[in-house]
Amino acid sequence: MERTTRMGMSVVDAVKEIQARDSIFVAYSQVTKLPYVTCAEETYNDQAWFFAEEETLKEFGKKKLDDKILLMGMKYEKKDFPRMYGLLYAVGVNSLVWNNGSEEIEVDLDKIVRQPDLSKVEPEKRPLINATLQLSGIYFMQELRRPVKPEEHKNIRELEEELIANLRKSEFLVAMDRSEEDPAKVNIPYLKNKEGKILQPVFSDVLEYEKFARGKKLRIAKIPFVKLADIMIQQAEALVINPMGFNLILNREQLKKIIG
Structure with a gap:
Protein backbone atom coordinates (compact mmCIF):
# COMPACT_ATOMS: atom_id res chain seq x y z
CA MET A 1 0.00 0.00 0.00
CA GLU A 2 1.08 3.57 -0.64
CA ARG A 3 0.72 6.71 1.41
CA THR A 4 0.24 10.04 -0.35
CA THR A 5 1.50 13.25 1.21
CA ARG A 6 -0.18 16.60 1.20
CA MET A 7 1.70 19.85 1.51
CA GLY A 8 0.43 23.22 0.33
CA MET A 9 -1.36 22.03 -2.78
CA SER A 10 -5.13 21.54 -2.69
CA VAL A 11 -7.16 19.08 -4.74
CA VAL A 12 -8.61 21.99 -6.71
CA ASP A 13 -5.09 23.24 -7.48
CA ALA A 14 -4.03 19.76 -8.58
CA VAL A 15 -7.03 19.34 -10.88
CA LYS A 16 -6.32 22.70 -12.52
CA GLU A 17 -2.65 21.79 -12.98
CA ILE A 18 -3.46 18.43 -14.56
CA GLN A 19 -6.12 19.82 -16.89
CA ALA A 20 -3.80 22.62 -18.02
CA ARG A 21 -0.89 20.33 -18.87
CA ASP A 22 0.20 19.70 -22.47
CA SER A 23 1.73 16.39 -21.42
CA ILE A 24 1.83 14.08 -18.41
CA PHE A 25 4.10 11.20 -17.41
CA VAL A 26 2.45 8.07 -16.01
CA ALA A 27 4.18 5.29 -14.08
CA TYR A 28 3.64 1.95 -15.88
CA SER A 29 4.33 -1.58 -14.64
CA GLN A 30 6.85 -3.53 -16.72
CA VAL A 31 4.89 -6.66 -15.81
CA THR A 32 1.43 -5.72 -17.10
CA LYS A 33 2.38 -2.91 -19.52
CA LEU A 34 -0.46 -0.98 -17.86
CA PRO A 35 -0.47 1.89 -15.35
CA TYR A 36 1.18 0.86 -12.08
CA VAL A 37 -1.62 0.59 -9.50
CA THR A 38 -1.42 0.83 -5.73
CA CYS A 39 -3.93 0.84 -2.87
CA ALA A 40 -3.86 3.99 -0.72
CA GLU A 41 -3.42 3.34 3.00
CA GLU A 42 -5.76 6.11 4.14
CA THR A 43 -8.52 6.02 1.52
CA TYR A 44 -8.18 2.45 0.14
CA ASN A 45 -8.52 3.98 -3.31
CA ASP A 46 -6.96 2.18 -6.26
CA GLN A 47 -4.56 4.77 -7.61
CA ALA A 48 -2.32 5.45 -10.58
CA TRP A 49 0.75 7.69 -10.41
CA PHE A 50 1.01 10.89 -12.52
CA PHE A 51 4.06 13.16 -12.82
CA ALA A 52 4.66 16.59 -14.32
CA GLU A 53 8.37 15.88 -14.83
CA GLU A 54 10.08 12.83 -16.28
CA GLU A 55 12.97 13.09 -13.82
CA THR A 56 10.61 12.87 -10.84
CA LEU A 57 9.05 9.74 -12.33
CA LYS A 58 12.53 8.23 -12.76
CA GLU A 59 13.33 8.96 -9.09
CA PHE A 60 10.07 7.26 -8.10
CA GLY A 61 11.02 4.23 -10.19
CA LYS A 62 14.45 4.00 -8.57
CA LYS A 63 12.89 3.94 -5.09
CA LYS A 64 10.57 1.12 -6.15
CA LEU A 65 13.56 -0.98 -7.20
CA ASP A 66 14.31 -1.49 -3.50
CA ASP A 67 11.14 -3.62 -3.38
CA LYS A 68 11.93 -5.26 -6.74
CA ILE A 69 9.07 -3.36 -8.41
CA LEU A 70 9.97 -2.71 -12.04
CA LEU A 71 8.48 0.41 -13.58
CA MET A 72 8.74 2.41 -16.77
CA GLY A 73 7.40 5.79 -17.86
CA MET A 74 4.71 6.54 -20.42
CA LYS A 75 4.30 10.07 -21.79
CA TYR A 76 0.80 11.19 -22.75
CA GLU A 77 0.17 14.28 -24.87
CA LYS A 78 -2.97 16.34 -24.29
CA LYS A 79 -4.74 14.86 -27.31
CA ASP A 80 -4.35 11.41 -25.74
CA PHE A 81 -5.71 12.36 -22.31
CA PRO A 82 -9.25 11.02 -23.04
CA ARG A 83 -7.79 7.63 -24.03
CA MET A 84 -5.65 7.62 -20.89
CA TYR A 85 -8.59 8.38 -18.59
CA GLY A 86 -10.74 5.80 -20.38
CA LEU A 87 -8.04 3.20 -19.74
CA LEU A 88 -7.95 4.05 -16.02
CA TYR A 89 -11.71 3.61 -15.70
CA ALA A 90 -11.56 0.36 -17.69
CA VAL A 91 -9.03 -1.18 -15.29
CA GLY A 92 -10.84 -0.02 -12.15
CA VAL A 93 -8.61 2.88 -11.05
CA ASN A 94 -10.62 5.49 -9.14
CA SER A 95 -7.93 7.98 -8.11
CA LEU A 96 -4.46 9.17 -8.99
CA VAL A 97 -1.47 10.59 -7.17
CA TRP A 98 -0.37 13.83 -8.79
CA ASN A 99 3.28 14.89 -8.38
CA ASN A 100 4.08 18.31 -9.84
CA GLY A 101 7.79 18.10 -9.06
CA SER A 102 7.64 19.61 -5.59
CA GLU A 103 4.35 18.45 -4.07
CA GLU A 104 2.21 15.32 -4.14
CA ILE A 105 -1.50 14.78 -3.55
CA GLU A 106 -4.17 12.15 -4.18
CA VAL A 107 -7.05 13.21 -6.45
CA ASP A 108 -10.25 11.30 -7.20
CA LEU A 109 -10.41 10.48 -10.90
CA ASP A 110 -14.00 11.72 -11.25
CA LYS A 111 -12.89 15.20 -10.16
CA ILE A 112 -10.78 15.39 -13.31
CA VAL A 113 -13.01 13.63 -15.83
CA ARG A 114 -16.41 11.98 -15.57
CA GLN A 115 -16.78 8.27 -16.11
CA PRO A 116 -18.58 7.53 -19.38
CA ASP A 117 -22.30 6.83 -18.83
CA LEU A 118 -23.13 3.63 -20.69
CA SER A 119 -26.62 3.21 -19.24
CA LYS A 120 -28.23 4.86 -22.27
CA VAL A 121 -26.37 2.65 -24.74
CA GLU A 122 -28.27 -0.41 -25.96
Whole structure:
Protein backbone atom coordinates (compact mmCIF):
# COMPACT_ATOMS: atom_id res chain seq x y z
CA MET A 1 0.00 0.00 0.00
CA GLU A 2 1.08 3.57 -0.64
CA ARG A 3 0.72 6.71 1.41
CA THR A 4 0.24 10.04 -0.35
CA THR A 5 1.50 13.25 1.21
CA ARG A 6 -0.18 16.60 1.20
CA MET A 7 1.70 19.85 1.51
CA GLY A 8 0.43 23.22 0.33
CA MET A 9 -1.36 22.03 -2.78
CA SER A 10 -5.13 21.54 -2.69
CA VAL A 11 -7.16 19.08 -4.74
CA VAL A 12 -8.61 21.99 -6.71
CA ASP A 13 -5.09 23.24 -7.48
CA ALA A 14 -4.03 19.76 -8.58
CA VAL A 15 -7.03 19.34 -10.88
CA LYS A 16 -6.32 22.70 -12.52
CA GLU A 17 -2.65 21.79 -12.98
CA ILE A 18 -3.46 18.43 -14.56
CA GLN A 19 -6.12 19.82 -16.89
CA ALA A 20 -3.80 22.62 -18.02
CA ARG A 21 -0.89 20.33 -18.87
CA ASP A 22 0.20 19.70 -22.47
CA SER A 23 1.73 16.39 -21.42
CA ILE A 24 1.83 14.08 -18.41
CA PHE A 25 4.10 11.20 -17.41
CA VAL A 26 2.45 8.07 -16.01
CA ALA A 27 4.18 5.29 -14.08
CA TYR A 28 3.64 1.95 -15.88
CA SER A 29 4.33 -1.58 -14.64
CA GLN A 30 6.85 -3.53 -16.72
CA VAL A 31 4.89 -6.66 -15.81
CA THR A 32 1.43 -5.72 -17.10
CA LYS A 33 2.38 -2.91 -19.52
CA LEU A 34 -0.46 -0.98 -17.86
CA PRO A 35 -0.47 1.89 -15.35
CA TYR A 36 1.18 0.86 -12.08
CA VAL A 37 -1.62 0.59 -9.50
CA THR A 38 -1.42 0.83 -5.73
CA CYS A 39 -3.93 0.84 -2.87
CA ALA A 40 -3.86 3.99 -0.72
CA GLU A 41 -3.42 3.34 3.00
CA GLU A 42 -5.76 6.11 4.14
CA THR A 43 -8.52 6.02 1.52
CA TYR A 44 -8.18 2.45 0.14
CA ASN A 45 -8.52 3.98 -3.31
CA ASP A 46 -6.96 2.18 -6.26
CA GLN A 47 -4.56 4.77 -7.61
CA ALA A 48 -2.32 5.45 -10.58
CA TRP A 49 0.75 7.69 -10.41
CA PHE A 50 1.01 10.89 -12.52
CA PHE A 51 4.06 13.16 -12.82
CA ALA A 52 4.66 16.59 -14.32
CA GLU A 53 8.37 15.88 -14.83
CA GLU A 54 10.08 12.83 -16.28
CA GLU A 55 12.97 13.09 -13.82
CA THR A 56 10.61 12.87 -10.84
CA LEU A 57 9.05 9.74 -12.33
CA LYS A 58 12.53 8.23 -12.76
CA GLU A 59 13.33 8.96 -9.09
CA PHE A 60 10.07 7.26 -8.10
CA GLY A 61 11.02 4.23 -10.19
CA LYS A 62 14.45 4.00 -8.57
CA LYS A 63 12.89 3.94 -5.09
CA LYS A 64 10.57 1.12 -6.15
CA LEU A 65 13.56 -0.98 -7.20
CA ASP A 66 14.31 -1.49 -3.50
CA ASP A 67 11.14 -3.62 -3.38
CA LYS A 68 11.93 -5.26 -6.74
CA ILE A 69 9.07 -3.36 -8.41
CA LEU A 70 9.97 -2.71 -12.04
CA LEU A 71 8.48 0.41 -13.58
CA MET A 72 8.74 2.41 -16.77
CA GLY A 73 7.40 5.79 -17.86
CA MET A 74 4.71 6.54 -20.42
CA LYS A 75 4.30 10.07 -21.79
CA TYR A 76 0.80 11.19 -22.75
CA GLU A 77 0.17 14.28 -24.87
CA LYS A 78 -2.97 16.34 -24.29
CA LYS A 79 -4.74 14.86 -27.31
CA ASP A 80 -4.35 11.41 -25.74
CA PHE A 81 -5.71 12.36 -22.31
CA PRO A 82 -9.25 11.02 -23.04
CA ARG A 83 -7.79 7.63 -24.03
CA MET A 84 -5.65 7.62 -20.89
CA TYR A 85 -8.59 8.38 -18.59
CA GLY A 86 -10.74 5.80 -20.38
CA LEU A 87 -8.04 3.20 -19.74
CA LEU A 88 -7.95 4.05 -16.02
CA TYR A 89 -11.71 3.61 -15.70
CA ALA A 90 -11.56 0.36 -17.69
CA VAL A 91 -9.03 -1.18 -15.29
CA GLY A 92 -10.84 -0.02 -12.15
CA VAL A 93 -8.61 2.88 -11.05
CA ASN A 94 -10.62 5.49 -9.14
CA SER A 95 -7.93 7.98 -8.11
CA LEU A 96 -4.46 9.17 -8.99
CA VAL A 97 -1.47 10.59 -7.17
CA TRP A 98 -0.37 13.83 -8.79
CA ASN A 99 3.28 14.89 -8.38
CA ASN A 100 4.08 18.31 -9.84
CA GLY A 101 7.79 18.10 -9.06
CA SER A 102 7.64 19.61 -5.59
CA GLU A 103 4.35 18.45 -4.07
CA GLU A 104 2.21 15.32 -4.14
CA ILE A 105 -1.50 14.78 -3.55
CA GLU A 106 -4.17 12.15 -4.18
CA VAL A 107 -7.05 13.21 -6.45
CA ASP A 108 -10.25 11.30 -7.20
CA LEU A 109 -10.41 10.48 -10.90
CA ASP A 110 -14.00 11.72 -11.25
CA LYS A 111 -12.89 15.20 -10.16
CA ILE A 112 -10.78 15.39 -13.31
CA VAL A 113 -13.01 13.63 -15.83
CA ARG A 114 -16.41 11.98 -15.57
CA GLN A 115 -16.78 8.27 -16.11
CA PRO A 116 -18.58 7.53 -19.38
CA ASP A 117 -22.30 6.83 -18.83
CA LEU A 118 -23.13 3.63 -20.69
CA SER A 119 -26.62 3.21 -19.24
CA LYS A 120 -28.23 4.86 -22.27
CA VAL A 121 -26.37 2.65 -24.74
CA GLU A 122 -28.27 -0.41 -25.96
CA PRO A 123 -27.05 -3.47 -23.99
CA GLU A 124 -25.85 -5.32 -27.08
CA LYS A 125 -23.80 -2.29 -28.14
CA ARG A 126 -22.15 -1.58 -24.80
CA PRO A 127 -18.43 -2.31 -24.57
CA LEU A 128 -17.54 -5.16 -22.26
CA ILE A 129 -15.93 -3.75 -19.14
CA ASN A 130 -14.73 -6.10 -16.39
CA ALA A 131 -13.05 -3.44 -14.26
CA THR A 132 -12.98 -5.49 -11.05
CA LEU A 133 -11.43 -8.44 -12.89
CA GLN A 134 -8.86 -6.18 -14.54
CA LEU A 135 -7.95 -4.56 -11.24
CA SER A 136 -7.63 -7.80 -9.28
CA GLY A 137 -5.60 -9.26 -12.16
CA ILE A 138 -3.27 -6.27 -12.17
CA TYR A 139 -2.61 -6.52 -8.43
CA PHE A 140 -2.06 -10.28 -8.70
CA MET A 141 0.32 -10.06 -11.65
CA GLN A 142 2.27 -7.11 -10.22
CA GLU A 143 3.01 -9.20 -7.14
CA LEU A 144 3.34 -12.61 -8.79
CA ARG A 145 5.95 -11.40 -11.30
CA ARG A 146 7.94 -9.43 -8.74
CA PRO A 147 11.45 -11.00 -8.92
CA VAL A 148 11.74 -12.21 -5.34
CA LYS A 149 11.83 -15.59 -3.60
CA PRO A 150 8.39 -17.28 -3.36
CA GLU A 151 8.24 -16.78 0.40
CA GLU A 152 8.79 -13.03 -0.03
CA HIS A 153 5.61 -12.45 -2.05
CA LYS A 154 3.03 -10.39 -0.14
CA ASN A 155 -0.59 -11.54 0.19
CA ILE A 156 -0.29 -13.64 -2.98
CA ARG A 157 -2.91 -16.17 -1.82
CA GLU A 158 -5.44 -13.43 -0.99
CA LEU A 159 -4.80 -11.74 -4.34
CA GLU A 160 -5.34 -15.03 -6.16
CA GLU A 161 -8.61 -15.69 -4.32
CA GLU A 162 -9.89 -12.22 -5.18
CA LEU A 163 -8.99 -12.76 -8.83
CA ILE A 164 -10.88 -16.07 -8.90
CA ALA A 165 -13.93 -14.49 -7.24
CA ASN A 166 -13.98 -11.78 -9.90
CA LEU A 167 -13.61 -14.37 -12.66
CA ARG A 168 -16.85 -15.99 -11.53
CA LYS A 169 -18.71 -12.66 -11.74
CA SER A 170 -17.40 -11.59 -15.16
CA GLU A 171 -18.63 -11.85 -18.73
CA PHE A 172 -16.32 -12.60 -21.66
CA LEU A 173 -16.15 -12.08 -25.39
CA VAL A 174 -16.11 -15.26 -27.46
CA ALA A 175 -15.40 -15.47 -31.20
CA MET A 176 -17.97 -17.45 -33.16
CA ASP A 177 -17.71 -18.66 -36.77
CA ARG A 178 -21.04 -19.23 -38.53
CA SER A 179 -21.04 -21.71 -41.40
CA GLU A 180 -21.98 -20.18 -44.78
CA GLU A 181 -23.47 -23.48 -45.93
CA ASP A 182 -25.48 -23.96 -42.74
CA PRO A 183 -26.16 -20.62 -40.93
CA ALA A 184 -27.61 -22.51 -37.97
CA LYS A 185 -24.26 -24.17 -37.36
CA VAL A 186 -21.85 -22.18 -35.21
CA ASN A 187 -18.22 -23.09 -34.49
CA ILE A 188 -16.00 -21.58 -31.81
CA PRO A 189 -12.43 -21.16 -33.11
CA TYR A 190 -9.72 -22.63 -30.93
CA LEU A 191 -5.93 -22.67 -30.77
CA LYS A 192 -3.37 -25.45 -30.36
CA ASN A 193 -0.19 -25.08 -28.35
CA LYS A 194 3.16 -26.72 -29.15
CA GLU A 195 2.08 -29.89 -27.36
CA GLY A 196 -1.04 -30.15 -29.51
CA LYS A 197 -3.45 -29.33 -26.67
CA ILE A 198 -6.67 -27.54 -27.62
CA LEU A 199 -6.89 -24.08 -26.05
CA GLN A 200 -10.04 -21.97 -26.17
CA PRO A 201 -9.35 -18.22 -26.25
CA VAL A 202 -11.87 -15.82 -24.70
CA PHE A 203 -11.48 -12.12 -24.02
CA SER A 204 -12.48 -9.41 -21.57
CA ASP A 205 -10.97 -6.62 -23.64
CA VAL A 206 -12.25 -5.77 -27.13
CA LEU A 207 -8.79 -4.71 -28.33
CA GLU A 208 -7.35 -8.12 -27.46
CA TYR A 209 -10.32 -9.76 -29.22
CA GLU A 210 -9.73 -7.68 -32.35
CA LYS A 211 -6.09 -8.83 -32.49
CA PHE A 212 -7.30 -12.44 -32.51
CA ALA A 213 -10.11 -11.85 -35.01
CA ARG A 214 -8.10 -9.68 -37.40
CA GLY A 215 -8.74 -10.74 -41.00
CA LYS A 216 -11.34 -13.32 -40.00
CA LYS A 217 -15.10 -13.14 -40.52
CA LEU A 218 -16.20 -13.86 -36.98
CA ARG A 219 -19.21 -12.99 -34.90
CA ILE A 220 -18.87 -12.06 -31.25
CA ALA A 221 -20.86 -13.17 -28.22
CA LYS A 222 -20.88 -12.14 -24.55
CA ILE A 223 -21.04 -15.14 -22.22
CA PRO A 224 -20.93 -15.28 -18.38
CA PHE A 225 -17.87 -17.09 -17.04
CA VAL A 226 -19.75 -19.92 -15.29
CA LYS A 227 -21.67 -20.82 -18.46
CA LEU A 228 -18.55 -20.41 -20.57
CA ALA A 229 -16.45 -22.64 -18.31
CA ASP A 230 -19.11 -25.34 -18.31
CA ILE A 231 -19.13 -25.36 -22.14
CA MET A 232 -15.34 -25.31 -22.48
CA ILE A 233 -14.81 -28.17 -20.03
CA GLN A 234 -16.53 -30.35 -22.61
CA GLN A 235 -14.73 -28.98 -25.69
CA ALA A 236 -11.20 -27.82 -24.83
CA GLU A 237 -8.32 -28.86 -22.63
CA ALA A 238 -7.74 -25.33 -21.35
CA LEU A 239 -9.32 -21.88 -21.41
CA VAL A 240 -7.13 -18.89 -22.31
CA ILE A 241 -8.46 -15.61 -20.93
CA ASN A 242 -7.02 -12.39 -22.32
CA PRO A 243 -7.75 -9.31 -20.22
CA MET A 244 -5.59 -6.24 -20.79
CA GLY A 245 -2.07 -6.73 -19.51
CA PHE A 246 -2.00 -10.44 -18.73
CA ASN A 247 -3.14 -13.89 -19.83
CA LEU A 248 -4.72 -16.62 -17.71
CA ILE A 249 -4.56 -20.26 -18.81
CA LEU A 250 -6.97 -22.48 -16.88
CA ASN A 251 -7.09 -26.24 -17.48
CA ARG A 252 -10.20 -28.38 -17.04
CA GLU A 253 -9.46 -29.27 -13.42
CA GLN A 254 -8.94 -25.62 -12.50
CA LEU A 255 -12.16 -24.62 -14.26
CA LYS A 256 -14.10 -27.31 -12.42
CA LYS A 257 -12.67 -26.12 -9.11
CA ILE A 258 -13.52 -22.47 -9.83
CA ILE A 259 -17.14 -23.08 -10.83
CA GLY A 260 -17.63 -25.65 -8.08
